[in-house]
Amino acid sequence: MHRDESRSSAEPWLRYAREKRMGLVLVIDDEPALREVARQFLEEAGHTVVEAGDGKVGLWIFRELRPDLAIVDLFMPEKEGVETIREMRAVDPAAKIVAMSGGGRFGTRQLLDGLVDLGATATLAKPFGHAELLKAVNCAMNGPPGRKEQPSRDYCCTM
Numbered sequence: 001m002h003r004d005e006s007r008s009s010a011e012p013w014l015r016y017a018r019e020k021r022m023g024l025v026l027v028i029d030d031e032p033a034l035r036e037v038a039r040q041f042l043e044e045a046g047h048t049v050v051e052a053g054d055g056k057v058g059l060w061i062f063r064e065l066r067p068d069l070a071i072v073d074l075f076m077p078e079k080e081g082v083e084t085i086r087e088m089r090a091v092d093p094a095a096k097i098v099a100m101s102g103g104g105r106f107g108t109r110q111l112l113d114g115l116v117d118l119g120a121t122a123t124l125a126k127p128f129g130h131a132e133l134l135k136a137v138n139c140a141m142n143g144p145p146g147r148k149e150q151p152s153r154d155y156c157c158t159m
Contacts, residue, residue: 023068055079
């Protein structure tokens, strides 16, 4: 995360988030520090946040709470992100899901680019800053800027 990122780059997305109905966001990542920073950014934008440290717990929370959006890391213990996303899609084909990754041993961009076919509504490369996170969340929940109809799986926002 870029903690020193200028607040000014996030301001348009904060304004947009405050104008829209914000929802319940489930953040699934095995890194506690990342979950905490994501929580801070999302709560500042008006979202309610629930966290899970792995895909197994995250999927259970997803089934129980049916969040408006899930943010899922790809590489985690217990249940990998791709498997978690596929199971979320089986539970709710219209789920809004942001897949995120630092790439691991693979190239980040190449890895994230292939996630649309696996069920991601939007993708987010780690490390990310305040503005990138809010952009990905807003795009997944509301569609790309300028789009009139509600988001569907026919598009993917890549951040």
